[in-house]
Amino acid sequence: MLKKIKVLIVDDSALMRRLIREILQTERSIEVIGTARDGADAIEKVRQLKPDVITMDINMPIMDGLTSMQYILDEFPEIQVIILSSLTEEGKLITLEALELGAFDYIAKPSGTVSINLHVIGREIIEKITAAYKYSRKNRMKKKAVENKKNKVFLIGKKTTSARVSTNVSKVVVIGISTGGPKTLMEILPDIPEDLNAAIIVIQHMPPSFTSTFVKRIDAASPFSFKEAQAGDVIANRRGFLAPGGFQLLVRQSKYKGEYMIRLTKSPSTLFMPSVDVTMDSVLECFGGKNTIGVLMTGMGDDGANSMVRIRKAGGITIAQDEATSVVFGMPREAIERGGAEIVVPSYRIPEEIIKAIKR
Structure with missing residues (x-):
């Protein structure tokens, strides 16, 4: 008999609780074992019902979702929490x-705190609950990644400025990442040195209104400057760029000799915008294989897998995150199976592999 995924729904809106339940009842592998009306109620229900996955609202009376989540994960670290959030600032x-504190993933409510059209993201809710359950069953050993996180200190606003920025780009590192990305990026980017002789472009699947906020956290945690990419930005060594949500990020040669610029476009229209494949192909076209380093990390689907194959065939270096440390082993697995991953390592070893690749 198929073991069903036990889900607890936490939301202060009775309408939202009902709509989420209706969506989940369409999936035979999921069982809604209870609902909670606020964060405090959620803690009690978790102790009673022992769910596998929780869908958690953020803004609730008595106790908010973030506070409740921290209590729950402290007592039951094996439970996966998916945040359902409105896109207010x-x-x-x-x-x-919440993602940095241990939430598995988030889902953006389509029309605010009370979204009567929740059905439009019904498939996404089901897919992420299923992915969260599979991840919890892996019981992965975090080892060094956990130790690094505990010992790491982020120096916000205290970047050194000794390294001189050069627009004569040596190499470009393109990192593609999706589900589990925000937390993973905050673990690996601080370990990449400030005097990096390359530029870094990060393609994180994220709604348009999230990237401008997320990049501030990346910039605070990274030894070198990180910004949300804008059209006309010049690619430079020792600089990081986060692709904005809702656009494709392309790299094109500028009219000035030796300079390459960022171009943002709505074409081609793909499932994910930005698309890892689109940006990797663009960088490969401009810089050639020997100057392109492709990195594919945790995420659902196969975005970036084909480009990793093309980069490797062109003589570039390709790095994929291993299964043990991936929140969702989708994108990196596809790259590995298609022959696009030259190097497969745990997430905590990716910074050192990037450094070695740049020095080759």
Whole structure:
């Protein structure tokens, strides 16, 4: 008999609780074992019902979702929490904080705190609950990644400025990442040195209104400057760029000799915008294989897998995150199976592999 995924729904809106339940009842592998009306109620229900996955609202009376989540994960670290958040400015900040504190993933409510059209994201809710359950069953050993996180200190606003920025780009590192990305990026980017002789472009699957907020957290945690990419930005060594949500990020040669610039476009239209494949192909076209380093990390689907194959065939270096440390082993697995991953390592070893690749 198929073991069903036990889900607890936490939302202060009775309508939202009902709509989420209706969506989940369409999936035979999921069982809604209970609902909670606020964060405090959620803690009690978790102790009673022992769910596998929780869908958690953020803004609730008595106790908010973020506080409740921290209590729950402290007592039951094996439970996976998916945040359902509205895209208000406050909601974006708290959602990103929740991801860094251990939430599995987030889902943006389509039309605010009470979204009567929740059905439009029904498939996404089901897919992420399923992915969260599979991840919890892996019981992965975090080892060094956990130790690094505990010992790491982020120096916000205290970047050194000794390294001189050069627009004569040596190499370009393109990192493609999706589900589990925000937390993973905050673990690996601080370990990449400030005097990096390359530029870094990060393609994180994220809604348009999230990237401008998320990049501030990346910039604060990274030894070198990180910004949300804008059309006309010049690619430079020792600089990081986060692709904005809702656009494709392309790299094109500028009219000035030796300079390459960022171009943002709505074409081609793909499932994910930005698309890892689109950006990797663009960088490969401009810089050639020997100057392109492709990195594919945790995420659902196969975005970036084909480009990793093309980069490797062109003589570039390709790095994929291993299964043990991936929140969702989708994108990197596809790259490995298609022959596009020259190097497969745990997430905590990716910074050192990037450094070695740049020095080759």
